[in-house]
Amino acid sequence: MPEFEVSHLLDTSTVAVRNVRCRGICHHSDAEECVSDTHLVFPYRGVYLRHVGSDQAVADANHVLFFNADEGYRVSHPIEGGDASLSLCLSESTLRELAPNSLLKDCGKLGFRRQYQRIDPRAQALVALLRHGLDNGTIEPLEAEGLFLTLVCRSLGPRTSHAPEATYARRRLADRVKVLLASDLSRRWALAEIAAEIGGSPVYLTQVFQQVEGIPLYRYHLRLRLARALDLIARYDDLSALAAELGFSSHSHFAAAFRQAYGRSPTAFKQSTQRS
Template sequence: MTDRVRYHRFADAPGFVLGDARLAGRAFGPHYHLDYHIGVLDHGVQAQHFGGTTHLLAPGAVSFMPPGEVHDGAGSDEGFRLRTFRIAPDFLLPLCSEIAGRDGVPAQSGVILENPRLARQLRCLHEALGGQQETVTLAAQSGLIEVFAGLMEASGEHPGPEPVAGALGDAECRRVHDYCMSRLAERITLEDLAVLCGMSRFQFLRRFSRRFGLTPHNWLIRLRLERACHLLARGGRTVAELAQELGFYDQSHFTRCFRAAFGVAPTRY
């Protein structure tokens, strides 16, 4: 395995950095971070020593290190791939408070969580975020909240996610629909929709999913695609123009989404 380390940052999320390290036989001496550090392995094993004990991080487990926790790390000669989330306190603490409805963090000290489901969610989120260029999209915002809610629940050192009852009401659904329809070409965030309904992002996400059985991102993509069908039937626009008008990244992104939804390319609709 050839050693490779990459970092990925986002213009609209300072203090949030993805790391992706593919390493063989690499050892890191005792060190600490000034931010929160979450790690999950794709393959291989890494030994981490902290709190006076050596722990093994393997696929299916999640490493959580708060600021100031001294730890080391050593992998086998066969190598490992470690995905990391480096998160500044002023990014993570408000997020955790929003999810729990009170101040707190997933854990006060370093911990290895044996939780295959959470590890899989973190890997998927890392993969999705790593494919984005500059901004944290609606899909990624929703994924971040759901994953950190799971992390808080799994750690056992925090009261966990705030209970959220009920689903979005009819008036709230109409408000969201009208807002999105009038801004299909724009970047719509989870915060935009939550504020529209007078809720936190976590509350909105849970209630929206109960009402529609979809994430806000998937619901919005479908709304854009349904509008595309209407505009294609009327004619007069190119596929590239529609992609821009409906808020897709580019023409190829629009075409992929349209084909996945309707089985044909927009040009054949």
């Protein structure tokens, strides 16, 4: 099997969308790469690390990553299992119209000031709906274009933006927690267990993670599990089995968390991905 599998989901004058799946074989940092046009990348499965110079970003389903044109980067895979992402390339004029100036570099070719930004559950749901809909042909290109612009607005706009203001050391500590959580989404972590794995006191880890990510650690982990549910839901006839696989105590617990995050039940969401 190849290291990468790339599916072309949509190609219009406004946006090009690729579903990129990586086996994640190489654990160390790969050779430097770059893209010719700026991309917005929405991971929806697994985790990897993206390195730009000495800066590092954890790529998981709670973030959109910014791949700037002609900016060298390397990728490494801290855990097994591979990863998958939706990669969006918008026309420069469209992206300049959508992106707040505060996120963009001041001069030169279009690019973002930082590597990533946190997204909210509604953006995660849009990623899943668009991927499933384009995969099974139940969404028209015009509708998909509009929804992708909505996704970009929601991900970049002030309602969901969060600028990391923590120190370099604290961001690296939070990154280690993110990788640990992603390594076993079904595990019901205790704070003391995370602290034992990472090092440091539970109180300190909690405070650092809240400062870096802007949300509590437990909620971050919950969103990763729910994002995995969005990815898998079309494959499951028995949603109780999916709930159990993702470590929820019961189907009702899973359904309640899903509804609170995405505004509809797991069953209703599954039906929306299979509409005729």
